Amino acid sequence: MQRGERLSDLEDAALSQAGKATIRPEGPGLKTLAELVSQVVTAVQRVTPQTHATLDVDATIVEAHKKRALKAYEGTVGYQPQMAYWAETRVWVADEFRDGNVPAAYKAKDLLQRAFGALPAGVSMRYLRADSAFYDEAALTRADAAGLQFAVSADMSPALSAAIAALPETAWHPYAGRDGRSSEREEREWAEVVFVPSWARNFKKEGVAFRYLAIRVRPRQGELFDAEPSWRHFAVVSNRTGDGETLLRWQRGKQGTVEHGHGEMKNDLGAGVLPCGRFGANAAWWRLNVVASNLLAYLQAGALPKALAKARPKTLRFCFFNLAGRVIRHAHAVVLKLSAAFPYAQDYLRARAWLAREAVT
Numbered sequence: 001m002q003r004g005e006r007l008s009d010l011e012d013a014a015l016s017q018a019g020k021a022t023i024r025p026e027g028p029g030l031k032t033l034a035e036l037v038s039q040v041v042t043a044v045q046r047v048t049p050q051t052h053a054t055l056d057v058d059a060t061i062v063e064a065h066k067k068r069a070l071k072a073y074e075g076t077v078g079y080q081p082q083m084a085y086w087a088e089t090r091v092w093v094a095d096e097f098r099d100g101n102v103p104a105a106y107k108a109k110d111l112l113q114r115a116f117g118a119l120p121a122g123v124s125m126r127y128l129r130a131d132s133a134f135y136d137e138a139a140l141t142r143a144d145a146a147g148l149q150f151a152v153s154a155d156m157s158p159a160l161s162a163a164i165a166a167l168p169e170t171a172w173h174p175y176a177g178r179d180g181r182s183s184e185r186e187e188r189e190w191a192e193v194v195f196v197p198s199w200a201r202n203f204k205k206e207g208v209a210f211r212y213l214a215i216r217v218r219p220r221q222g223e224l225f226d227a228e229p230s231w232r233h234f235a236v237v238s239n240r241t242g243d244g245e246t247l248l249r250w251q252r253g254k255q256g257t258v259e260h261g262h263g264e265m266k267n268d269l270g271a272g273v274l275p276c277g278r279f280g281a282n283a284a285w286w287r288l289n290v291v292a293s294n295l296l297a298y299l300q301a302g303a304l305p306k307a308l309a310k311a312r313p314k315t316l317r318f319c320f321f322n323l324a325g326r327v328i329r330h331a332h333a334v335v336l337k338l339s340a341a342f343p344y345a346q347d348y349l350r351a352r353a354w355l356a357r358e359a360v361t
Contacts, residue, residue, distance in 0.1 A: 022102070024099075026283075030284060034287070037094075037095070037287065037290055037291055040295055040298055041089075041119075042120045044301050045120040045123075047301045047302040050123060051123060054127040057129075057130045058104070058254065059083065059104035059133065060080070060083065060262040061076050061078055061079075061080050061100065062078045062079045062080070062271070063076050064077070064078040066282075071100055071101060072100040077100060078100045079286075080098050080102055082104060083095050083096075083258060083261070084115035086119075090257075090300075091293070091294045091297045091298075092290045094114050094118050096111060105133040105136060108138075112139055112142065113142070116148065126146075126148050127148065128150035129150070129151055129250070131153045132154060132155050135154050137200065137201060143239075153234065153235070153237075153251075154235040154237045167191050172189040172191045173190055175189050175245055176249075185221075186219050186220055187217065187218050187219075188217050191216075191244075192212070192214075193214045193235065211237065211239065211240070215236070216231040216232065217231065217232050217234070236251050265289055265290070269313055270289065271285070271286055274286075293313075296313055303355055304316075304351055320344060320348060323348075325337055325339075
């Protein structure tokens with residue numbers, strides 16, 4: 001097949017197979033959009049320089065009852081793009097549109113390499129937060145060797161579960177959670193766990209085992225047929241030092257970044273309504289929305305007032321984009337006339353002036 005040649009329906013269908021996880025290669029159009037994503041990330045770094053980059057990596061399921069859409073692990077038919085979100089700047093640095101049957105853990109090491117490789121110059125400290133999809137020896141070993149500091153949810157294997165169950169009661173400490181406050185509905189506690197999984201890296205002479213932290217949660221109210229509610233256990237693996245509760249709260253912080261970013265992409269920008277039955281068209285639509293999301297972050301970083309620095313796309317739409325005005329063509333120029341009573345008129349003018357200066361630089 002020649003560069004830029006469109007896939008036939010049969011060729012397109014052959015690349016998505018039920019029961020077989022594959023990541024489809026990107027064509028020239030998607031690669032061009034990826035370059036645009038990278039350029040916007042660089043522009044945001046120029047406007048608001050950062051030395052730290054916390055990448056929150058997570059997949060999201062996009063429900064789509066297309067003829068060729070495949071079923072995800074939870075039974076939803078659609079697609080499952082994998083995403084990497086730069087928490088400090090609120091931009092996406094990498095996205096990988098996938099069929100619904102491709103697990104988030106599939107080729108996790110490659111996705112991490114691509115995401116951290118997309119960070120612009122000036123970043124000296126790099127961090128990773130992720131769920132158990134990235135609980136993989138190869139991925140975490142590569143991350144550790146590359147100098148990344150990470151905290152990743154761990155799979156609750158029988159061996160890890162047994163190690164947690166063997167902890168004495170004195171090992172457990174109160175855990176306030178991500179917001180720093182105790183829950184009124186449930187009890188939460190954390191503990192250090194001495195656990196060394198049977199990974200090859202742990203049997204090497206120079207190998208250093210990672211740190212494991214456990215969390216246990218139970219409702220404060222007794223269950224219907226059991227006066228003493230049972231504990232539910234979770235675990236986090238990390239190569240970071242410091243206070244355990246602080247580390248756990250930091251790891252849980254991704255719930256307020258990448259997961260909210262997924263929601264804005266799918267609901268506010270329209271990425272969740274895929275336009276076509278062809279995989280490539282849907283992948284392009286998804287990446288165009290990534291570009292739009294990053295451009296909004298770029299505008300918020302430099303052009304818009306601080307009060308709107310973290311406003312959702314639908315808020316910006318009503319404040320700036322859906323405006324009633326008059327378009328006038330005069331002297332070979334197009335002029336947009338807005339009412340002086342428009343609440344954000346001065347902010348709008350300043351934003352246009354800022355964009356004009358940015359275009360020159």
